[in-house]
Amino acid sequence: MSIHPGTAAKRKAPENQAAAGTAKVRRRSPTRVNPALYLFPLPAVAVIAFFLVMPTLQAFQYAITDWNGFSAAFNYVGLDNFIRAFTKDSLFTNALTNNLKFVLLVVIAQTAFSLVLALLLTKNSRGSILLRALFFFPTILSSVSVAFIWKFIYDPNFGLANSVLRTVGVDGGAYLGNDAQALYWVAITQVWFHSGQMMVVYIAGLQAIPKELYEAAEMDGANKWQQFKSITWPFVAPATSIVVAYTTVQSFKAFDLILGIAGNPPKSSLDILSTRIYSTFANSEFGYAAAQSIIFMAMIALVTWLQRRLLRLTPKGE
Amino acid sequence: MSQISRRQAMAILGALGFGATAAACAGPGGSTAPAGASGPAAPSTGAVTGKVSFAHWRGEDKAVFDELIKRFAAKHDGVEVAQDISTSNDYNAQALQKLRGGSIGDAFATFRGAQFKNFSEAGIYTDLKDSKAVGNYQKGLLSAGQSGDHQLGLPYQVVFPMPMANVDLFDKAGAEIAPKNWDAFLAMCEKLASSGVIPISWPGGDVGNGGQLFNCMIANNAPVDDMCAQIEQGKLKCTDDWFLKMLNQYKDLAPFVQPNATGTAVEPAQNLFSQGKAAMLATGSYHIAAVRGLGAKFPIDLVFPNTTSDGKGKYEGAYNATFILGVNSASKNQAAAAAWIDFLSEPENAGYYANQTAQHVSVDKVEYTNPDLKRLSPWLQKKTALAARFQFNNLDVRNAVEASATAVISGTSPEQAAAAAQKIVDERL
Numbered sequence: 001m002s003i004h005p006g007t008a009a010k011r012k013a014p015e016n017q018a019a020a021g022t023a024k025v026r027r028r029s030p031t032r033v034n035p036a037l038y039l040f041p042l043p044a045v046a047v048i049a050f051f052l053v054m055p056t057l058q059a060f061q062y063a064i065t066d067w068n069g070f071s072a073a074f075n076y077v078g079l080d081n082f083i084r085a086f087t088k089d090s091l092f093t094n095a096l097t098n099n100l101k102f103v104l105l106v107v108i109a110q111t112a113f114s115l116v117l118a119l120l121l122t123k124n125s126r127g128s129i130l131l132r133a134l135f136f137f138p139t140i141l142s143s144v145s146v147a148f149i150w151k152f153i154y155d156p157n158f159g160l161a162n163s164v165l166r167t168v169g170v171d172g173g174a175y176l177g178n179d180a181q182a183l184y185w186v187a188i189t190q191v192w193f194h195s196g197q198m199m200v201v202y203i204a205g206l207q208a209i210p211k212e213l214y215e216a217a218e219m220d221g222a223n224k225w226q227q228f229k230s231i232t233w234p235f236v237a238p239a240t241s242i243v244v245a246y247t248t249v250q251s252f253k254a255f256d257l258i259l260g261i262a263g264n265p266p267k268s269s270l271d272i273l274s275t276r277i278y279s280t281f282a283n284s285e286f287g288y289a290a291a292q293s294i295i296f297m298a299m300i301a302l303v304t305w306l307q308r309r310l311l312r313l314t315p316k317g318e
Numbered sequence: 319m320s321q322i323s324r325r326q327a328m329a330i331l332g333a334l335g336f337g338a339t340a341a342a343c344a345g346p347g348g349s350t351a352p353a354g355a356s357g358p359a360a361p362s363t364g365a366v367t368g369k370v371s372f373a374h375w376r377g378e379d380k381a382v383f384d385e386l387i388k389r390f391a392a393k394h395d396g397v398e399v400a401q402d403i404s405t406s407n408d409y410n411a412q413a414l415q416k417l418r419g420g421s422i423g424d425a426f427a428t429f430r431g432a433q434f435k436n437f438s439e440a441g442i443y444t445d446l447k448d449s450k451a452v453g454n455y456q457k458g459l460l461s462a463g464q465s466g467d468h469q470l471g472l473p474y475q476v477v478f479p480m481p482m483a484n485v486d487l488f489d490k491a492g493a494e495i496a497p498k499n500w501d502a503f504l505a506m507c508e509k510l511a512s513s514g515v516i517p518i519s520w521p522g523g524d525v526g527n528g529g530q531l532f533n534c535m536i537a538n539n540a541p542v543d544d545m546c547a548q549i550e551q552g553k554l555k556c557t558d559d560w561f562l563k564m565l566n567q568y569k570d571l572a573p574f575v576q577p578n579a580t581g582t583a584v585e586p587a588q589n590l591f592s593q594g595k596a597a598m599l600a601t602g603s604y605h606i607a608a609v610r611g612l613g614a615k616f617p618i619d620l621v622f623p624n625t626t627s628d629g630k631g632k633y634e635g636a637y638n639a640t641f642i643l644g645v646n647s648a649s650k651n652q653a654a655a656a657a658w659i660d661f662l663s664e665p666e667n668a669g670y671y672a673n674q675t676a677q678h679v680s681v682d683k684v685e686y687t688n689p690d691l692k693r694l695s696p697w698l699q700k701k702t703a704l705a706a707r708f709q710f711n712n713l714d715v716r717n718a719v720e721a722s723a724t725a726v727i728s729g730t731s732p733e734q735a736a737a738a739a740q741k742i743v744d745e746r747l
Contacts, residue, residue, distance in 0.1 A: 038328065070414055070440035088745050091714060156578030157586045177523050177581020179728065263524055263583070264407035265717055267724070282411035283713045284436050 062290035069286035081291030092292060094268055095276035096299070098183055102272060103251040103303065105187040110247050111240065114195045118202030119232070132203070136196035143193070147260025150189040151176075154261075176262060179269035186261060186270060190254055198243045205239030206232065244311065245304055252300050273299065358468055361444040361645040361652035367396040370654045373416070373423030374401070375409035376641070378607065382674040390661045397654050399425075406526070417442055420648025424655035428471060430462045430640045431708030432716075437644070443470035444645045449656060451643075451663035459680035462639040462704070471642035472663060474671075476678040478620055478637050478697055479530040479602035479705050482609070485617040487515055487597040495619055498629035500567060506621075507574040510597045518571065519596030521587035522580035522724050529707055529720040531600045533638070534623050537703040538631035539564040546709035549719060552747045556719060556740040557733075565732035567625055568723045575600075580728040588612055602638075606676040606690050618690055620697060635697055638705035639680055718742035 063081055067074035085092045117135055121128040138146060153160045154175035162172030176182045209231065217227045255274035262270040265279045273296045280289035372383070380401060387399040402422050404412065410429060414436055417423040428434050437443060446452055447469040452460070455472060463471035488495050488506075491513035497503040510517040521527045536545060539560050548554040555561070576582060576590060584601065591599035592612035598621055599605060606618060622635040643662065645655045661667055668681035673688040678698060686692050710716035722739035726732050 035326070068436075068439075070418065070436065090741060090745060091718075151583060154581065155583065155586050156581045157576060157590060159586075172578075174578035174581035174728075177578050177728065179580075179725075263526070264411070265525060265713070267525060267717075267721060278411065279714065284414075284432075 059290045062287050065287040067287040068284045081288045095271045095273050099272040106190050106251040107247050110191045114198035117199040122206045138193050139197040143256040144260045146193050182269045201239050205236040209235045358445045361656040364653035366394040366654045366657040368651050370399045370424045371422050372401050373426040375406040377403050379675050424649035424651050425658050428642045432711045438465045444647050451660045454663045454681050456682045459639045463642045471644040473639035473642045475641040476680050477604040479533045480620045481598040481600040483598050483619045483621045503623050516576045516596040517574040518598045518600050519587045519590040520575045520579050520600040521584040523582050524584040527584045527601045530602050532720050533636040533705040536706050537633045538625050546706045550715050556736040565726045568726045572727045633703040634700045635702040637702040
C-alpha cells in the first residue's frame with residue numbers, strides 16, 4: 001500500500017496540465033484527500049469498536065437474558081430486567097434516588113463553590129497562584145486516597161472532625177453512620193475533591209472576558225452585583241456548561257469514592273447506581289446488571305440533555 | 319504496493335464495525351467450560367514443576383505463605399508459586415471471572431457460602447476426594463467444601479466469629495466472661511460499663527465485619543440450623559417472632575456499644591479494643607493478629623453472647639470453616655497446584671501457618687504453640703454453630719437482613735427494621 005503525495009502537490013497538478021492543454025484530465029476537488037488517509041483512524045476505530053462498541057452492544061444483549069455470568073445456560077427474558085428494576089427492586093430505586101439527590105447536591109455546590117473560588121483567584125498575583133495550586137491539589141489525588149482521608153476525618157471515635165469539635169465542647173456525630181446525613185457528608189467530600197478542577201475551567205473563562213466591559217460598566221455606575229449579572233455570568237456561560245455537564249457525569253460515576261469511603265457493598269443510604277450495578281454483578285446477576293447499566297447510561301444522557309435544555313448555557317451555534 | 323481506494327477503506331471500516339457487532343452478538347456464557355456429566359474430575363497428575371499461581375485474599379498472611387512457598391520449592395525442584403492477592407471484597411466480586419481462564423489461580427481459596435456455590439456451579443473446582451491432602455483434615459470440618467459426593471475444596475481455617483475479650487478488663491470489672499444467658503450477658507456489659515470502659519467495640523460502619531455478631535445472635539434464637547437459607551427461600555421471615563426477639567436483643571446492646579457505632583469502620587473499632595478502651599471487639603478470632611499488631615498485650619479470650627433466657631441453648635458459640643482451598647479445573651499445571659495444596663495440608667505446614675497467623679486450622683494433629691491459639695483451643699471442642707450468615711447465597715438478601723440489626727442499634731424499631739429487610743427478601747424470592 002502506498003500513499004499519494006501531499007494535497008498541495010495535487011492541487012498544483014490540474015493547473016499545470018490545463019496550461020499544457022494536452023491530455024484529458026479528470027478534475028479533482030481541491031478538498032479531496034487520498035482515500036488511504038481514511039485508514040489512519042483505523043487503530044483508534046478498532047480500539048473503540050472492541051472496547052466500547054462491542055461491550056455496549058453486548059450489554060444490550062445480556063440485558064434481555066437471565067445470565068448469571070458463568071453458566072453456559074441462560075434464558076431470554078425480554079424486558080423483564082428493565083421492568084424489575086423500576087417496579088420490583090427497591091434497592092435499585094433507592095440507589096437511583098440517592099444518585100439523583102447526590103448529583104443535584106454536588107452540581108449546585110460544586111458549580112457555585114468553584115465559581116466563587118475562580119472569582120476570588122482570577123488575578124495572576126503570587127498569592128492567587130499559590131491558592132489556586134492549593135485548591136487544585138485534591139484533584140491530583142487518587143479517589144481511593146481521598147476516600148481514606150475523609151474516612152479518617154469522619155470517623156466518630158478518632159476522626160479529625162469529632163476531635164476538633166470535642167476541643168470546643170461539642171459532641172460530634174456519626175457522620176457516615178447516620179443514614180439521614182451520610183449522603184451529604186460524601187457530597188462534601190466530592191465537592192472538595194473536584195472543585196479545584198472546575199475552578200480552573202472558570203478561571204480560563206473569566207480571564208477571557210475583556211476588561212473594557214467592566215470599565216465601561218463602572219463608568220455607567222454599575223455595582224459589583226450588576227457587573228456580575230450582566231457581564232461575568234453571560235460570559236462564563238460556556239464554562240458553566242462544561243462544569244455542569246462534567247460534574248453531572250462525575251457525580252453519577254462516583255463509584256470509587258463511595259466504595260472507598262463506605263466499603264463494599266455500601267449500605268443502602270450510600271448506594272448509588274454505579275455501586276448497585278457492581279453489587280448486582282458481584283451477586284452473579286449479569287443479565288440484570290447489564291440492564292441496570294443501560295438504564296444508568298440512559299439516565300446520564302437524559303440528565304445531561306435536560307440540563308442543557310433547561311439551563312440554556314450554551315449559545316446557539318456553539 | 320497498491321493503493322487503497324476510498325471505497326476499499328470504507329469497506330475495511332465497515333467490516334470492522336460488522337465484525338464488532340457480530341462478535342458482540344455472541345451469546346453469553348459461550349466460553350464456559352461446565353463440569354462433565356459425571357461431575358468434576360480429580361486434578362491431573364504429573365511432574366511437580368513449573369509455575370503455580372495461588373489466588374487468595376489474605377494479604378496479611380503473605381509473608382507466612384512466602385515462607386511456606388520457600389519450603390515447598392526446596393522440596394520440589396523447578397516449582398515456583400506466586401501469590402495473586404486481592405482484597406477480600408474484590409476477591410468476592412471478581413475472583414470467579416479471573417479464575418475461569420486458568421491463567422490465574424491454579425490453586426485458590428474461596429469463602430464459604432455464596433462464593434463456594436458459584437465456583438462449584440461454574441465448574442472451577444477439581445475433585446479432591448481422593449487427594450493425599452483430604453486425609454489430613456478433621457472429618458467434621460470438611461463439609462463446607464463438599465458438594466454432593468465430591469470434595470471440591472478443603473476448608474483450611476477455623477475461625478470463631480465471636481466477640482474477643484480483653485481478659486484484664488473483665489477481671490478488673492469483676493465481669494463474668496462466660497455468661498450463661500442473655501440477662502447475665504447484659505449484666506456483664508453493665509459491669510464493664512460501670513468500670514469506665516466501653517463494653518463492646520462494634521464496627522457497625524463495616525458491613526462485612528459488623529455482620530459477624532449476627533452469627534452469635536441468631537444461633538440460639540432461630541428455630542432451625544439452616545435459618546438463613548430458609549429466610550432466603552421465604553420459608554422463614556424476618557418478621558417472625560424469633561427474628562424480632564433477636565432484633566430486640568440487638569436493641570438491648572445499643573447502650574453498650576461505643577457512641578456512633580454505626581459510623582465506625584473496622585480499624586477504629588480494633589483500635590478501641592487494642593488500646594484498652596473497649597473490653598470486647600465484636601468481630602472474631604481472625605482479628606487477633608491485627609489487634610496484636612496494634613499493640614494489644616493483654617490476654618484475649620472469646621465471649622459468646624448467649625441469647626437464651628434459661629441458658630439451655632443448643633450452641634455455646636459460633637465458628638466458621640473457611641478459606642476453602644481448591645485446584646482450578648482450567649489450570650494447565652494441576653499436578654503442581656495439587657501438590658501445593660497437599661503441602662499446605664500437612665500438619666507441620668498447617669501448624670506453621672496457624673501459629674504465625676493466629677488462626678486455627680481444620681487440619682488434624684496440629685500443634686498450636688501460639689499463646690492466643692493455645693488459650694482459645696478449648697473452643698474447638700465446644701458445641702459451636704457453623705456461622706449462619708454464610709448460608710445466604712444472595713448477597714443483597716444477606717446485607718438487607720444484617721442491616722436490620724444495624725438499623726436497630728441506630729435507633730430504628732425492631733418491627734420497622736424487620737419489615738424493611740423482609741421487603742428486600744420478598745423482592746428476591
